[in-house]
Amino acid sequence: MPNFDDILEHIGEFDLFQKRAFFLICFVSVAFAPIYVGVVFLGFIPEHRCLNPGAAELSSRCGWSPEQEVNYTVPNGETFTRQCMRYDVDWNATELSCTEPLEAFSSNKNFSLTTCLDGWVYDPSIWSIVSEFNLVCEDSWKLDAFQSSVNAGYFLGSICVGYIADRFGRKTSLLINTLVNSIAGVLVALAPSYLWLVIFRFIQGLISKASWTAGYILITEIVGPSYRRVVAILYQTAFAFGLLILDAVAYVIPHWRWLQLAITLPCFLLLFYYWCLPESPRWLISQGQNGRAMEIMSDIAKKNGKVMPAGFESINLEEEKEEKEQKENRGPSLLDLVRTTQMRKYTFILMYNWFTSAIMYQGLIIHLGISGDNVYLDFFYSSLVEFPAALILILTTERMGRRYPWATANLVAGAACLVAAFTPEDMHWLKVITSCFGRLGVTMAFEMVCFVNTELYPTFLRNLGVMVCSSMCDFGGIISPFIVYRLSEIWSELPLVVFTAVGLIAAGSVLFLPETKGRTLPETIEDVENFHRHRAKQLN
Numbered sequence: 001m002p003n004f005d006d007i008l009e010h011i012g013e014f015d016l017f018q019k020r021a022f023f024l025i026c027f028v029s030v031a032f033a034p035i036y037v038g039v040v041f042l043g044f045i046p047e048h049r050c051l052n053p054g055a056a057e058l059s060s061r062c063g064w065s066p067e068q069e070v071n072y073t074v075p076n077g078e079t080f081t082r083q084c085m086r087y088d089v090d091w092n093a094t095e096l097s098c099t100e101p102l103e104a105f106s107s108n109k110n111f112s113l114t115t116c117l118d119g120w121v122y123d124p125s126i127w128s129i130v131s132e133f134n135l136v137c138e139d140s141w142k143l144d145a146f147q148s149s150v151n152a153g154y155f156l157g158s159i160c161v162g163y164i165a166d167r168f169g170r171k172t173s174l175l176i177n178t179l180v181n182s183i184a185g186v187l188v189a190l191a192p193s194y195l196w197l198v199i200f201r202f203i204q205g206l207i208s209k210a211s212w213t214a215g216y217i218l219i220t221e222i223v224g225p226s227y228r229r230v231v232a233i234l235y236q237t238a239f240a241f242g243l244l245i246l247d248a249v250a251y252v253i254p255h256w257r258w259l260q261l262a263i264t265l266p267c268f269l270l271l272f273y274y275w276c277l278p279e280s281p282r283w284l285i286s287q288g289q290n291g292r293a294m295e296i297m298s299d300i301a302k303k304n305g306k307v308m309p310a311g312f313e314s315i316n317l318e319e320e321k322e323e324k325e326q327k328e329n330r331g332p333s334l335l336d337l338v339r340t341t342q343m344r345k346y347t348f349i350l351m352y353n354w355f356t357s358a359i360m361y362q363g364l365i366i367h368l369g370i371s372g373d374n375v376y377l378d379f380f381y382s383s384l385v386e387f388p389a390a391l392i393l394i395l396t397t398e399r400m401g402r403r404y405p406w407a408t409a410n411l412v413a414g415a416a417c418l419v420a421a422f423t424p425e426d427m428h429w430l431k432v433i434t435s436c437f438g439r440l441g442v443t444m445a446f447e448m449v450c451f452v453n454t455e456l457y458p459t460f461l462r463n464l465g466v467m468v469c470s471s472m473c474d475f476g477g478i479i480s481p482f483i484v485y486r487l488s489e490i491w492s493e494l495p496l497v498v499f500t501a502v503g504l505i506a507a508g509s510v511l512f513l514p515e516t517k518g519r520t521l522p523e524t525i526e527d528v529e530n531f532h533r534h535r536a537k538q539l540n
Contacts, residue, residue: 047122
């Protein structure tokens, strides 16, 4: 009795139809990138200092340059970008000198300080949510909350929204989530207050990742096993193109509201996929809808210039015993992820690796950006690392399999972080290079966990499994800013030591997973358990 991959071998594993579908679905990945990392520009912290009307008037009367005004009025040589306190003096006093204004108050220049009671003056070259809602100094935590809100949405959406794709179909999930995500993105741009901004951002996070995952699952289910690896990697490479596009658009549009609209409005075009993409035939078969599945398969064969074998057209794929067990009038359940020994092992290892990849991926970006001078250039360089990572995986995973490149990627990321942590400050160039190697390794690990996750779980549970496991990625995204900023207060390189530890543990854990190179996607939980038993017998 043939399985789905047997049919793909006859009608085309990755011919014209699949290539067209893959090209279209890649735009889903491109559109997701600005949502995932857009906070870098939406929440950019511009240079700022305390607004003091009296000091400004004195500066105008004395004809000070901006640099002179800062030197005379900023307390204790505090840098322009971090000023949260100001001198508690009356700048309107007539006896103030234009050369040494503070001498009129104290000969030893010890003055009491006060908070920025009158607000702040921001660099006018960029207008972010920080400058609009004054998310600095004692309110700086609100920027962390804004960034965490989207990750919190990812986390809950991974568990709740992921159910839709397994219950109602990949295409249905993709279209519904795209519509809601686009509307929420527009509402973010129109948010009248900080509270509404966080609420709309949370809704966007709740939905957007589900769109990306549904597209990922859909394309991997309509191509053959020999192309699944390349398709999965290139789908994530499209994410890197989204990063570059975001960087260019943010450079051209320095106002956060217009930037948000610019990256959101094109998403409405993805709704045309209703007429351009098919439902996953593999999912239809798992739901017992063989008629619709065979219609789509026949259409694929026709557009690929192939002919569906006559015998296959009359085969009822649900006759297989495993498929019957799968059709027990119930949908996918969270308990299915831990019901059996192998499923439980897969789930825990994958959840940890999603968590590790997110902590290191986002953490390295934040840590590198702490001392960065040009956010656009730094972001551009970090995005370019995504492309060699994809190329290395394409060249190695087919020859070496999945496990060893994945373990090596985590090992490189962890080792690079350790070297960077103990590199002297005067060798900044070496620190940057090792940090880039760390970013390269964690990018490869991120891409590996994505498509290996889809290869390990059975069809009826695949989307839910990916969403639940990747929810740990979102949890990692929530806490990674706190790890970087809080631990950096103890020792600036301490976050890198933490990244080293979690990376090395992840490298060892993936070796406990089975090799999936060239393996037929499992259709049921029983397939997963049988594969392990077969491997155990071979080893014995």
